[in-house]
Amino acid sequence: MKVEIIKDILAANDAIAEENRRLFKENGALVLNLMSSPGAGKTTLLEKSISVLKGRVNIGVIEGDIQTELDATRISKEGVEVVQINTGSACHLDSNMIHQAIEKLDLSNIDLLFMENVGNLVCPAEFRIGEDMKIMISSITEGDDKPLKYPLMFRESQVLIINKIDLLPYCDCDLKRLKENSLKINSNLNIFEISCKTESGLDSWYNWLVKKVEENKK
């Protein structure tokens, strides 16, 4: 017997993502899904952003890692609410993991929620988790060809943060080409060039965050 069906394979995930989104909206939280390869600087960027903005914005963090609570420990030193998810073997966060993590957070007290995804340039881009925006970090040490090799994440993101620009003199990465390749995949990308080490470019990132949180409150 032939059964005619058309069903989205990720429908179950997407339904929970919508429910997460509803909860975030109800509580007026702006939710950013932070994605990158391992070591691109997600956690360091979070530490910097939180230490500068925590007096002005109520921030919460969901940390996704395969193992350990190292990142949650780092973030909790900044004095904000943080929940660690250990995915075990899964290479990405999914909407159900986030749904369970939300229960441990006081969402009514959060204006800006960062969800730091598992370090991976492929899989996290495929799974909606209820975010308002996908933010990806690509660092200079990864080279300028990553948009072409891993197009989905560049295509799905609204913001690209190019980190470690202080290392440009020591690497073969061509910043101009990296930006061209990224815009070729997604011409709407909002690009920030930063260095978490020297703090170059971080002010415009902070200003953008504050502006987005304020817009979300309206």
Next chain:
Amino acid sequence: MHELTIAQSILNIINEELLVNNLSKVIKISIRIGRLTAIEPESLKFCFEIITKNTKAEGSVLEIDYVPIRCKCSNCQIVFTVDELDFICPKCMGSNLKIISGNELQVVGLEAE
């Protein structure tokens, strides 16, 4: 790496359909995967084979239709296929494009008895 999760989701959909239609053995399952997704077909087939062991879908054929990326230019309205991930209109060079296909990740058919 996430093909195992996708394979599990496919199996969940199959199991629901078997239950609804009162069927007990899967012969073939057809799916559609857009080229813009990050799914590796061979890896998905491998994961599907593993995950369906000792289930009603063991030994079934996973038929994959790989859908090309097609865009419509919002400026000059032409429809074209994106081959080299160049998201630029070949006619007017505009980059304001609407994706018509290439994002699919769907189960589109089931053959069972």
